[in-house]
Amino acid sequence: MLSLEAVQLAGRVGPISAELAAGRLTLLLGPNGSGKSSLLAAAAGLLDGQGEIRLAGRPLRAMALSELARRRAMLVQHAPLPAGLRGYELLALAVAPLGEVSEAACLAMAELGEYLGLASLYPRLLADLSGGEQQRLQIAATLLQVSPRINPEARLLLLDEPLAGLDWQHQLATLRLLRHYAGLGLAVVASIHDINLACQYADEIWCLHKGRLVAQGGPGLLTPALVAEVFGVRVRLLEQDGARLLLPD
Numbered sequence: 524m525l526s527l528e529a530v531q532l533a534g535r536v537g538p539i540s541a542e543l544a545a546g547r548l549t550l551l552l553g554p555n556g557s558g559k560s561s562l563l564a565a566a567a568g569l570l571d572g573q574g575e576i577r578l579a580g581r582p583l584r585a586m587a588l589s590e591l592a593r594r595r596a597m598l599v600q601h602a603p604l605p606a607g608l609r610g611y612e613l614l615a616l617a618v619a620p621l622g623e624v625s626e627a628a629c630l631a632m633a634e635l636g637e638y639l640g641l642a643s644l645y646p647r648l649l650a651d652l653s654g655g656e657q658q659r660l661q662i663a664a665t666l667l668q669v670s671p672r673i674n675p676e677a678r679l680l681l682l683d684e685p686l687a688g689l690d691w692q693h694q695l696a697t698l699r700l701l702r703h704y705a706g707l708g709l710a711v712v713a714s715i716h717d718i719n720l721a722c723q724y725a726d727e728i729w730c731l732h733k734g735r736l737v738a739q740g741g742p743g744l745l746t747p748a749l750v751a752e753v754f755g756v757r758v759r760l761l762e763q764d765g766a767r768l769l770l771p772d
C-alpha cells in the first residue's frame with residue numbers, strides 16, 4: 524500500500540526502503556531521536572527529502588493536497604488545538620473537508636465517542652480538558668478522516684505516539700481501534716514506546732535506531748539482544764501461553 528524507496532531526510536532518517544501493507548498494523552519502536560516522527564511525517568507527505576514514497580502506486584509528490592487529504596490522515600505529536608472550540612466541533616472540523624457532516628459521519632462520531640469515552644467531552648471547551656482527554660479527541664478526529672464508511676478513498680492511517688498521555692484503559696482501547704481500522708483494509712502505522720504493548724498488538728514491528736530501520740518483522744523480532752542493542756537496556760524474555768513479556772533485568 525505504501526512503499527518507501529531509499530527515503531532519506533538529511534540528518535534525521537534513512538536511507539530506508541520498505542513497504543507498509545494494507546490490512547496490517549505496523550508499530551514503530553525506537554529510542555528518542557531515532558527518526559520515528561520524521562519517518563511518519565515523510566510517509567504522510569508532510570516532509571520531503573530524497574527517495575520516493577508511493578501510496579497505492581502513486582508518488583506522494585504527484586498528489587495534490589486535496590488528494591493527499593482524502594487518502595491519508597495523520598495524528599501529529601503535540602499538535603496545537605484550535606482555541607475556543609468544543610470537543611464535538613473538533614470532530615466536525617475533521618470531517619468537514621470530506622463534505623457536510625453526513626449521517627454516516629454522525630454515526631461514526633457516536634461509535635468512536637462510545638469507544639474512547641468522549642460523550643462527556645463533546646460539549647466542553649478543548650482548553651478546559653486534561654492532556655489525555657485532548658489526546659482522545661485528537662485520535663478520534665484523525666480516525667474519522669479515514670473511516671471507510673465516510674471516506675472510501677482512504678488508504679493510510681499514521682499516528683505519532685497516539686498513546687502519549689493516555690491511561691491504561693484508553694491505551695488498550697486505542698490499540699484495539701487501530702487493529703480494527705487495519706481490519707477494515709487500511710495500512711495503519713503508529714509510533715509507540717511500550718515494547719510489550721507492541722509485542723501484543725502489532726502485526727509488524729519496525730525498529731528504528733539512529734535514523735536506520737535496523738529490524739522489521741513480527742512481534743517475535745523483539746529479543747533481549749535487539750532491545751539491548753537498540754535501547755541500551757538489559758531485559759529478559761518471559762513466554763507463557765504464546766504471550767511474550769520483556770522485563771527489565
Ligand SMILES: Nc1ncnc2c1ncn2[C@@H]1O[C@H](COP(=O)(O)OP(=O)(O)OP(=O)(O)O)[C@@H](O)[C@H]1O
Binds near residue numbers: 556
Ligand atoms: N525540524 C528538525 N530539524 C532538524 N532536525 C530535526 C528536526 N526535528 C527532529 N530533528 C532531528 O531528527 C532526528 C529524529 O527526530 P524524530 O523526532 O524523528 O525522532 P523520534 O524517534 O520521533 O523521537 P521521540 O521518540 O523523541 O519523539 C533527531 O536527531 C532530531 O533531533
